[in-house]
Amino acid sequence: MRRRLTGLLLATLLALPAMAQAMTAIIYQPQLRDRDVPAASWTHIFGVARAQGFDTLVVQWTQHGEGGFTAPADQDWLAARFADADAAGLKLVLGLNSDPDFYIRQQQPARMLTGYLRRLSRDNLSLAKLWAGRLDPALIQGWYLPAEIDDVQWRDADANDVLTHYLSNEAKQLRAVVDRPVYASSFFAGNMAPQTYAQMLRQLEQDSGIRLWVQDGAGTAKLNVAERQVYLDAVSDAGGDCHNPASHGVVYELFVQTGDDTAFRAEPRPVNEARHILGKRADCNRDSVFFSLRYLPALNGVLPY
Incomplete structure (x- = not known):
């Protein structure tokens, strides 16, 4: 009888859909000054990332405004780096166009945001x-x-509707090019109640099909540790059964911001702190994403800050 029950249990488990494997990713934010890093060094850079346990390279953008990586020579350089990452065994999540004016333009009235x-x-x-x-x-x-989603602009119902339509359209058109998941990230700074923020993200994911990662806010330090944890618990369904988390993962920040938001400047965390952060993993089988390759201690500053 026991053998029969064991066989039935095994058959039931095999019939269930396999749980998607969460990624452990490192973000690379390309800068034009990175072209000065010798080509041979990139094999080492991506090899170190792979040896540190990362399986995915998230390239934050492949164009930055009107002048960043728009020239054919710059695109050739990026293509060579993608080949280096692939050779090191890293999967690739490809970022698209980053508009430096996004955070100003997003403050427009909803009717103007659509265009x-x-x-x-x-x-x-x-x-x-x-x-x-x-x-x-x-x-x-x-x-x-x-384009990162904050907890200020999109509280307005009309703006939220415009954002949802935009994300839904992006998901459809990008999957029509190459049928892969579409990701975006969000950050919080205490402008919404944690549960309200979590519900906003949950609804955005459900209505648009986009997978959202939530930045942990440790590098920017807009909130203290306890305050940040309340938000991270809310979006992870912590204390629940992981049935309906509000995000697909967490972005752990390996930097300390040293400038204001008008001109982002940062430096790496002390090595011991960075190693502690690198040991973190998002609960509920969600993605663990780290920002960024530039601040990875094992690289010893090979990439300029």
Whole structure:
């Protein structure tokens, strides 16, 4: 009888859909000054990342405004780096166009936001087609939208509707290019109650099909440790059964911000602190993402800060 029950249990488990494997990813934010790093060094850089336990490289953007990585020579350089990452055994989540004016433009009234976000969608679609044509589609394991979702602008119902429509459209059009998950990130600074913020993200994921990662806020330190944890618990369904978390993962920050928000400047965390952060993993089988490759202690400053 026991053998029969064991067999039935095994058959039931095999019939269940396999749980998706959470990624352990490191974000790389390309800078034009990185072109001064010798080409041979990138094999070492990505090899170190792989040896540290990362399985995925999230490239934050492949274009930054009108001048960042738009030239053919710069795109050739990026393509070579993607090949280096692939050779090191890293999967690739490919970021698209990052508009430096996004945080100013997002403050427009909802009726004006629609046209602006439509332009962003066109730019992202064009860029996705470019890279899908240049790379083996098997190398692209996901798309990343660099526009980060805050807890201020999108509280307004009309603005939230515009954002939902934008994200839904992005998900559809990018998957039509290469059918992979589409990711974006969000951050909090105490402008919404934790549960309200979590519900906003949960609804955005459900209505748009986008997978959201929540930044832990440790590097920017807008809130203290206890305050940040309340938000992280809210979006992870901590204390629950992990049935309905409000995000697909956490972005752990390996830096300390040294400038204000108008001109981001940062430095790496002390080595012991960074090692502690690198040991963290998001609960509920969610993605663990770390920002960023530039601040990884094992690289000893090979990439300029």
